[in-house]
Amino acid sequence: MEHQNNDTYLAKWLAGEMSDDELMEFKRTAEYKDYKFIVDVTGGLENPAYDQQKNFTATLNKINNQKNTTKIRTLIPRWAYAAAAAVVLFLGYSFFFQQTSFQTQLAEQTSFLLPDGSEVMLNADSEIAFKSFNWDSNRSLNLTGEAYFKVKKGSKFTVKTKEGTVAVLGTQFTVNSRNDFYNVTCFEGKVKVTSGKLNHILTPGNAISIQDNIATPYKTNEATPSWIAQESSFNEVAIYEVVTELERQYNITISGKKNLKTAYFTGRFSHTNLQQALTMVFDTMEIPYTFDANRNVRIQKYK
């Protein structure tokens, strides 16, 4: 038999790697029965029971014990005092000077309370920073982006933005300040809007939109801003700003914005259905666009 000289054929046989001819030949030999028997018997063997949890616990104990025996406890090192002093200084600094800030990412909204209990709802891609120290006598915060405020009665409440400031006494209003676009809506109380040389006092139901230093007052029937109800609404806003808001609310990138022509949009779009929102904005403005399954939106050239 040719495999007499082969020192691995039993291994091949056990792994089922023997050819049919070899297997036939091997089965005819006298030793086949013995090997078959050995394999059958040893196939049923099992190891002694193994308690994994017990062994893991034992391993952890060994790890902990070695640490106790090898590590020498030291007295408090000098640098610890320096570190402690630094921590105290840092905490003190934080308390008196550090700003607290809240930030939202694209397609995200958040709400929080200011130290006096005033409510703030922050729209997508926006940031608010303020100093909580001595808040009650100095209610002033910095805003980038868009937010809705429900202010508790008290001292003057000021919202500072790049475009101007809004000063109020106990009231509800929204401020939307983004690049070259500034919009304040008053829902309750009185709001004073300052932007450059412009001064405006808003009463409930009134809003003002400032673009390119031109203030456009308008009225609103809403009791709260539309974006809180998962919608964005616009009153004669440059189409470019509307498209940017679409990108913010859906965290998408819309290409071909350079194809946009100057136009103003009045209307609203939903934050929950992109397809619908695109129809609301582009179809009503008769702007051709493409939209694919990967949420890629492209604005096409048009006349």
Add this chain to the structure above:
Amino acid sequence: MPDTQKSVCEQRVFEEVFNTHSKTIRNFIYYKCGDSAQAEDLTQDAFVKLWNNCAKVPFEKAKSYLYTLANNAFLNEVAHKKVILKHQKSITSIASHESPEFVYREKEFKEELDRAIANLTEKQREVFLLNRIENKKYREISEMLGISVKAVEKRMHGALVSLRSEIKEFKK
């Protein structure tokens, strides 16, 4: 989390590695030394060393690191004494339809089998039992031991030849 970002220094990952490999390593050492308590002790020591060196051992290297540690510990600490492996499962079910005479002598046969396995060389035994009990493929065994597949097959073959010579005598 992709495997490349996992660190063995995190206890959660360490535990996962332990749960995946500790039993097989215990058995691997057990096949060599034949003492389950000692095998478990050496396995625990290997994991202690892995923990101590966790920053240097990438997650994907942990397995081979553990086998190397355990194997070295075995070589260093265990005298190459004869091993008698005590396998728990009764062989009745397999043997019962072989021959009535065999059933009668089952207990003696079990001892004979244990002795025959113990008489294998250490290298033959670990390969044979990794395959028969752990159901490891030759390729997996070769990776574990850092030898060629051909070498695994030779050891396997040698083990079967040796077992047959022992057990054939017993059967007559």
